[in-house]
Amino acid sequence: MSLGWLTESTLLPKRPREIEDVGKATLVNMRAALYQSETAARQPESAQAALQAQARRSRQRRADPLAAGSNRGVGERDASSAAQERADEARAAEAMARKVALYEALSSGEPPDEKAAAHASSVVDFELKRLRGGDAQSEGQELERLAWEEAARREVADGRARDAEGGARRSHEAMAQETGAARASATDQRAKRQRALEERPGRSRYGYGSSHHYTYQ
Incomplete structure (x- = not known):
């Protein structure tokens, strides 16, 4: 005995109800989003990340249309600050190079130039260190080098503060x-x-003209 008729529905299919205020443009956007999702699913992770970043930027532009323009004053200040930072870094690197060169010249016994010697104000007796010799000299030189580098950093920082x-x-x-x-x-x-x-x-002191005369009865 077949009971297949019990699994069939006796309800007739209804006509699909249309959604109001939804035009063809909305359907096009939905299909585009669906196509983008399907494409991203078939692409590697890097491409998916790029598509997600692009989608986020698009949403941000739509959410904040005023942010699309740029503030000229803020951009100029940022550029000036970046240029100042680069100049400070260049001065710091130059000062560090001078310190290292002077230290190496003094530690090797080479006479530095007059300008560097006047700028150094060193209190390290390199002649005595060479006479003592040993491993302590190399360790001491490394400590001296670190101290000089720290002094150069402090000098640059003090210059910025001044x-x-x-x-x-x-x-x-x-x-x-x-x-x-x-x-x-x-x-x-x-x-x-x-x-x-x-x-x-x-005009007199009290604001009356000189032509006015008063007589008292």
């Missing part, structure tokens, strides 16, 4: 000078107006 402090002080002094000049100009203008009022013809 430059920043000097810039702030100059800015404060310039602002104070501008404020003082503005106050002096305002005081001068008030004095000129007062003199002009006092020197006006036909």
Whole structure:
């Protein structure tokens, strides 16, 4: 006996209900997203990461349209800061190179030039260290080298701090000078107006003209 008819549905299929306010453009976007997902699934992980990053950037641009433009002042300040950092790093590298060259010259017994010798202010007796000899000399030289490198770093850091402090002080002094000049100009203008009022013809101290005469009965 066959009971296959029990597994069949007696309900008739209904007509699919249309979703309101959904046009063909939405369907196109959905199909594009589906195609992108299927393509990413077939590609290696690097390509998937690139597609995900591109999708994130697109979402961010749509979410914040004002961020698409760039602030010219911020960009200029960032460029100036980057240039200043590169200049500071170059000065630090140059100072470190001078320190290392001077140290190697002194440790090997070569006479350094006058400018380097005047800048060094070294308190290490290399002649005595060479006379003593031994492994302690190489260890001491390594410690001395590290100390010189640390001194160079401190010198560069102190120079940056002095430059920043000097810039702030100059800015404060310039602002104070501008404020003082503005106050002096305002005081001068008030004095000129007062003199002009006092020197006006036909005006007495109490504001009455000289042609007015009063008689008392």
